[in-house]
Amino acid sequence: MPLSSLDRATIREHIHGARPQAIVRLIGKWHPADIAPLFADLNPDEIRFLFDVLLSMRRADKTLKELPRDLLADILAVIEDEKLARMIAHAAPEDAVVLLDPLPPERRAVALEHAEPDKRARLNGILRYPPGSLGRIMSGDYVALSPHLTGPQAIDAIRHRGELETFFYVYVVGDGGRLVGVAPLRNMVIAPPERTLGEMMIPDPIRAEAMMDQEDAARLVTKYELLALPVVDGDGQLLGIVTIDDVLDIIDKQATEDMYKMAGIAGEDRVFTPARRSVRLRLPWMIFNLVTYLPVSLVIAMFEGTIEKSVALAAFMPIVAGMGGNGITQTMTVIVRGMALGELEFSSAWRALTKELAVNVAVAVVTGILLGAAAYLWKGNWSLGVVLALANIINTGFVAGIFGALIPLTLKAVGLDPALGSTIIATTFTDVFGFLSFLGLATLFMHYLA
């Protein structure tokens, strides 16, 4: 039941009329994911009013955690400390981490004031893991039992443990809390009653260390089709779990970041980001883009004499550079996405590079011939056609193929994000070499062109 603009207007009227009960009646049965977008359009007073209503419904935590991080930070900034602390006090630990994360460190301490000491200690522990690591998102919402329990004993233990948000596996731990196996809940339900966890468990299960990068962990989960991944410390002691729904979020985020980096945009710059902030986020990339035109302009300026002799060349100038830019973007996208999905396993770096080079050269030969023929038909000069075809083969073939593969492969090899290369950097190569090859060849062939 997605939010309609009618609902938005009604809620706003109720806020202005100070009618909290009317809001409760309207949104009482809504899913938090449907309530969250209401916050997008409100001013600070309206935000505080709606927050109070949700807090009184005990739904502020579940609702706010649905907000994109950026919007969440804005909302939290206008909420009073005391109310923030009340929300954190009764939020589930995994939700509390999401809500505390965008806060400045000094406000985190205040927000944790009403939380029970145990929970506060756990939350502070989680927040010490670096952002982007598994430790940051692991949940304590799991069942760890001894290998000596039988299925029915285990089910009893789970029943006493009470409410669990989602669970699929019972983790079997030995001495000192070390993870020794995992027993799927369905096995416990289906197995003969006398069978122990130790007998029915899958020993030595796939696990990840808390310092592991979230994206790497997400690929483990998708590759091996797990529902939850146990998180351990360096000694193999079980610390928490990461479930498949967290993995969905990580995968969405990684895809967004890769698309964004390729286009030269910051990850926080979203449809709903205030215009002022989007400007601040995009300006550095655009100024950087402007700077990359310095070598491009210098190359063209070198050939002013050539253009002066045959001004008809100007109309063809953007083509060789632009075709190369498109070729390098295609190659980079295939390589970057292939790395993100772990598909390079089905090939290899060297084979990927030689293949991309071969593909780009083949495409450049065909498009070069078409371009040359079109230029000949238009201007009636076969030398112009040859120059364009050759320049296209050099730029759209060799330059785009080699650099399009080499940039992300090299970035990955030195431990950087392969998508960082971005089309801004990549197309600088194809611009420089595009104008250099086209105008350079035109200068050599000037005798036949002018």
Add this chain to the structure above:
Amino acid sequence: MPLSSLDRATIREHIHGARPQAIVRLIGKWHPADIAPLFADLNPDEIRFLFDVLLSMRRADKTLKELPRDLLADILAVIEDEKLARMIAHAAPEDAVVLLDPLPPERRAVALEHAEPDKRARLNGILRYPPGSLGRIMSGDYVALSPHLTGPQAIDAIRHRGELETFFYVYVVGDGGRLVGVAPLRNMVIAPPERTLGEMMIPDPIRAEAMMDQEDAARLVTKYELLALPVVDGDGQLLGIVTIDDVLDIIDKQATEDMYKMAGIAGEDRVFTPARRSVRLRLPWMIFNLVTYLPVSLVIAMFEGTIEKSVALAAFMPIVAGMGGNGITQTMTVIVRGMALGELEFSSAWRALTKELAVNVAVAVVTGILLGAAAYLWKGNWSLGVVLALANIINTGFVAGIFGALIPLTLKAVGLDPALGSTIIATTFTDVFGFLSFLGLATLFMHYLA
């Protein structure tokens, strides 16, 4: 345990030495996802040998379904009909659908020859749903029970049902198989033993029709944090389920397709796709890109007189067009990704458009002034600086902002994929208007430029 090049070489030796047992010993305990990449580098004879080994291990189905669709089609093409039919006969129905999907229709019938009549009927039913619909990927691996059963009775029924790959919920069905509720397995384990499914179920659960687009269903699952989505027909009768691990695959695929469309690449064109096929897939886009330069070249040709009078303009030509191209790519990426993630809920189409326009104009004013100042410093001509700054504001501000938002919003409004716009089409706008504004203004100001 990802595949090493050493393992690859060893397997190949065993294939050439015709030592199936040695292969079984080596890969016996490997996960299918780790075995599948072995197929990438083999010739048809080697493929048939490795397939026979896997078939004898009864692991051919699980392994082959891990292959990317494109590679799978190549492998299946060289497998003998009879062996293919044997693999399908003992594959789980969901796996069988994946394996049958890339086959030409006439081979599908042959491949289904050894399957039991029930299974064959189900598979044929699934294959009648259109590709991309939920019906195509739904699984029959679920438990549907009457609302009158108690928790322990339900657990008994599940135990008799036997092996289930993954399950999270028991679906409660009324008369004629209509879905009336869902009972999480954990509730059945935790609830008092006398409670019936009808009492503990969540009534009227979120569901989807079999004809629904897979991507829309994936967004339902992520938004409402479901583990499985029941699939029904038009009358509400339960047909199957789609689980969260299928949703992960859909989301990965959607992100790939969006990135690919934006870069002008076909979805099947991957790192491991044979070069010959990649060439065939990329050529149409590159030829299309070439054609888009026709209006661009015509615009420049219109201004040959201007360039002749002041050839120094040539060095600045790519900048205004290129800056606009980058600006329109940023805006399109934000809008396309925002739609894919459902983030436009936190904003709205009209607000998104006006915001993108404002952001692009603000960025264009700043970069325009910087560009103008740089040109003045280089050439010592203030008119050139003014022309560049104004052209940049028109192109990188207004053209990129308006078309960057309008293209994907319009495509979506008329029911097409918003990513279809692609940077190839978008940058044609910024190229045409970039050269038009720069060279047009230069013509107007020629008196001061030359």
